[in-house]
Amino acid sequence: MLEKINEIRKKFSSAVQNAVNAKALEELRIEYLGKKGSVTGLLKSMKELSGEEKKNFGQQVNMLKNEITEAISGKTAEIKQKELEREINSVPEFDLSAPPVLDRGSYHPITLVQRECENVFRSMGFTVEDYSEIVTDYECFESLNIPKHHPARDMQDTYYLTNGQLLKSQTSAGQNAIYRKYRKALVEEGKPIKAIFPGRCFRNEATDACHENTFFQMEGVMVDKNISISNLIFFMKTMLSEVFRKDIKVRLRPGFFPFVEPGFELDISCLICGGEGCPSCKHSGWLELCPCGMIHPEVLKAGGIDPEEYTGFAFGLGMTRLAMMKYGIKDIRDLNSGNLKSLSQFTAE
């Protein structure tokens, strides 16, 4: 009987060597350990034995059974590993060296520059507002202390519409509405007016690489009980340093704008040469950047604010000019061209 065990063992060990896949192994398991399998058959034949012999034989068969089970699971693992390796090897190494497909959209450069400025002002507690592009003579001139026939109206060639309205020639046209909107909060709750209102402006002039009839500005105002020239310089310097991300030197010169008194032209130290003098700043070391000033008492009055009690400053930043400076755009007409070869380059920063 023991010979029979050895014979089965011998036969299995060669069979398991030759098994190549999971299916063959399963067949082997059935052939040896299944209900009609040869090892099962051995166990059945044990009935004929007795006593010590039966016990001994039983042990031998169990040993064989364990050997076979282990061999099959060992072989199964080996085959699985091989299959995994084959699967891994069947996939090539992918090539990432080709240029990636970005398929990205783009913002208009004005949007990017405007947002940068807006963020700086928001961080200083300013609200950001929008205003209409078509305004009345009152909004654009009268309320800004520019009465009819005032020479200041000569300075800007305004597009007038047949109904007497006009395309706003300056974002200052939004000032009166801002004062009216927030005067109650200012007077009754003591909340200072701090607002910026970017917008599109229009001037009736011939276009070329440096001149556009349609361009963007950003107006800012701050009104409270004790706003001073000193504050104005602080805010302009701080804001511009944030926008240009470096310490900017500013200087004020007297400038005449009817809606401010005193009015200033604000220059910043040249961004290219830092003030040494270069062709960009015509060797002066300074760039004329934005008009600003203390809000004219008549303008506050028109907005329903008592100039004896409140003072404030206002400024107008040229967004178009800022965008051109920042990105080195040489032809102002590119901005309204819709030409994606230019404009698609302005993804967010």
Added chain:
Amino acid sequence: MFLSMNWISEFVDFSGLDKIEMIHRFSLSTAEVENEIYMKGSDISGIVVAEIKSVEAHPESKKLHLLKVDAGKEELVDVVCGAPNVRVGMKTAFAQVGAKIGDIAISPRKLAGYTSYGMCCSESEIGISDDNSGIMEITDDLANGTDIKDAYQIEDIIFEVDNKSLTNRPDLWGHYGIAREFSALTGRPLKPIETADLSQFDSLPSIDMKISDPLCQRYSCLQVDNIKRNISPVNMRIRLYYCGMRAINFLADLTNYLMLEMGQPMHAFDSRKVDKIRIRRFEEPFTFRTLDGVDRNIDENTLMICNGDKPVAIAGIMGGLDSEIVDDTTALTLESATFDAVSVRKSTVRLAHRTDASMRYEKCLDPEMTVTAIGRFVKLMLDADPQSRVISSLTDEYAYKYPQIAFDFTKAFVDRYTGIEIDNDTIVKTLESLGFGISVENDVFSVVIPSWRATKDITMKADIIEEITRIYGYDNFDVNTAVSPLYPVRIDIEKSVEDCIKDLLVKRFSLHEVHSYVWNYTDEYKALGIEAEDNIRLINATNPNIEVIRRSIVPTQLCQVKYNTDFADSFGLFEIGRTVDGVNPETNLCNEHKKLCITLFSKTESLERLYLKLRDIIAVMTDDIKHMPVFFENRQAVHSYQHPKNLNTVLCNGKSIGEIGVVYPTISKKIDKKASVVYAEIDVVDFAEIKANNIVYDEPSKYPEMEVDLTFMADRFAPIGSAVYTENSPLVKKISVVDTYKDDSGKSITVRILFSDRTKTLTREEVSAVTDRVIAKLAEKGITLKS
């Protein structure tokens, strides 16, 4: 305006000060100075006064002469000269050997066989006029050999002030006013202007003159005669030339000189033509020939100077040809007047003729100046031409006098406005130096505004702040942040919605933001076959192509799409811009709208797919920003660019917020023969105004959900969707389209309905009850389930 430092220095003693540095301070405290400062005369040296002792014709040249000149040396100098005006006894400017004129160094030079030891110079070569018709003729009594730069004020510093920065300062349109600023900036006193005492002529007859119109504020005049001098003194001519004017003759030069010195325009009439001065307007229009020979149309608003009834000058702008001073003029009538600034400005615009005089009158000149200017004129005239005579008394009518302006302000006011400490002494000194009357008591200042600043420039306290601070110097300011209370920043919903839209379209859908103009591009529309719809117009557009304001962004964006067809096979554009929908008849104000316009262009995707893609963009937008679904409703096309079949209203929260459509086929083909083009236009304000839904948390069921797919023979999803929605079963969580298919039997749509119950495990019966009712409802409408 060009300014001469020599001229300014006549009124303020600057000795020991750096003049260039002063000009920079002036630019920071008064008015913008252009970058380039001209150092006149610095490029010439070694030019002396010399007398021509002999003139011989050159044997071989018709033009050249051989001269011997006395340049103050022991020996006469041989000079070859080509100028036509050489003559013996004439004194001229002579560049000796070793002299420099610009880059040229004078050395002995052979000319047509003769050596010239120096060069006789024209005024143009020295740079003191543009006259190069001959060599300079010096009539002043100067010793030979005198350096010409010692004899005349050739060396000067000339700087240019931007006229725009002087619009509010009538007092700065002459050197004397500028000198006052320099005086305040340097603390050096301003000398009074020297004038002739006009009272000495009081006994002479007066001029028949009368102001008959309120537009003339003051008219002062005086008659002079026996003017013998024709050419102005050299120094006067140099100043005029350096300041951008040509010398004409003594009399004309003198009026110009006065204007540049005091800012007061003057005019001289031939006394034979003007003996009865009347200042008035005319009811009937007529033409008038000005002294430049141009016929100008005069209307009823133009103020005229007349001799009796006959116009002789346009007040404040230009004199007439008929009354101009001519060669045989012996007596002339000098006008020094002020006119209403707005009237002069309007006449200037109407006549399209701006002169140096009108430019000044527009700024509201000080009427106090007219008589001083005549006094100055007489002084300069008598100095340069002692034989000339005044033959009338000063005749002066002062019709409108500006009220004197005086007010008080406190130290606290100055402190509050400036935010820094400027002491009382500094305030008083500054205002005094600018000519203000000023006194201070207990921190209250009383100020009287000088007449030259009181015509419109300074009217109130805030104006005084500028005077104090600009002279104090903004560079000297302590810079401080504000001490205002802090409150949260108010968020403007419209602005934030706009930002969200832009981010979504750029970041998620890879669209490109563009800007366009607010008017119709009439020519470009025509090329694409888009009708340029009429709308409100600009009245002063320089180009008829951009005259009409657009009603929609779509056409302008289609023009931009056309421009970009070679940019990529597929791309999308968007803009948030303005449109105008006519004028509100009640308010007469434009109906301005803020619109979002999106256009998708593709050469690779089908029209349907592109249209659906755009629909999804809109749906994502309303979902993302307002947590709200969007619906579409087919509508009739009314604009040339709209597709008759595929045009839908976009509905959100039950109201229309815009439209989505396919571009009209012929326009689409003109953009690109094979491409699909679709667009959407959304009213940003209408959209922003929708109140956003909050997020309502729906706790997921712990029991298994069940999905049921049903395929119906149907063209459109809408009836299936509404059949499911009207069931209103709490078990239905979601319905989606998983497939659409078209075969011989027709179009079929497979929908997937997701069922879920939070309280228990779903039973097949519950689900079937719902689906059975849906199937039955649809069957009634003829929509059958596909077997």
